[in-house]
Amino acid sequence: MADNFVSSSSDESDVECSSNGDEESYKAINDVLGYQFEPKRTPTQRTEAVIEESSNTDETSAADRVGNTEWCTCSNCVAMDTQIESRCCMERPQILTKMEEYRDQTDSALSCMTEHPGFTANCLNPWVLEVAYLQYRQQDEETLELAQNEIYRHTAYRQLVRWCWGIVGRNNRVTLPSCCVSKIRNTFPNAEGVYTGFRLPVL
Structure with a gap:
């Protein structure tokens, strides 16, 4: 041949x-x-990539985000330990979409994702989180040996991702807005006040 x-x-x-x-x-x-x-990127993924790239282009402004909340526009974010975690809900297109949907349905604007009734129902309701955790356990076939509030936090983060980003797939991590993370942590606190924070997947 x-x-x-x-x-x-x-x-x-x-x-x-x-x-x-x-x-x-x-x-x-x-x-x-x-x-x-x-597979081609969806418009949402393209927008997300642009945000990620633009946030990494200016190292000075990225470093300026750590330890303060000057970058927050919703007034509910807290200072985070890393640049990648220092994001406001108003900077996340997927979350803005949910907030705009709510505005269109109710004629009422939200200033922060933590005010969305869907956030409260999906991410802060312990009974919803218990059922969601069982579903995740069944899918992942793993049992996490964690304290109750840690299970709630872990599940709440996953619920927020599923609700706003859809199914992102195993080992695809999404950085959540500081305001949402803070609200979840305050609702289900760690007794010692120690939290893991964002981690990249182990490949």
């Missing part, structure tokens, strides 16, 4: 068909485009 084609140079545009006239095979081989079967 390798003898069917003769190249006059290393440039693919110079490849010529052999004397057997197998032009259709040549066309089929050379019309294959790399990555043509890869």
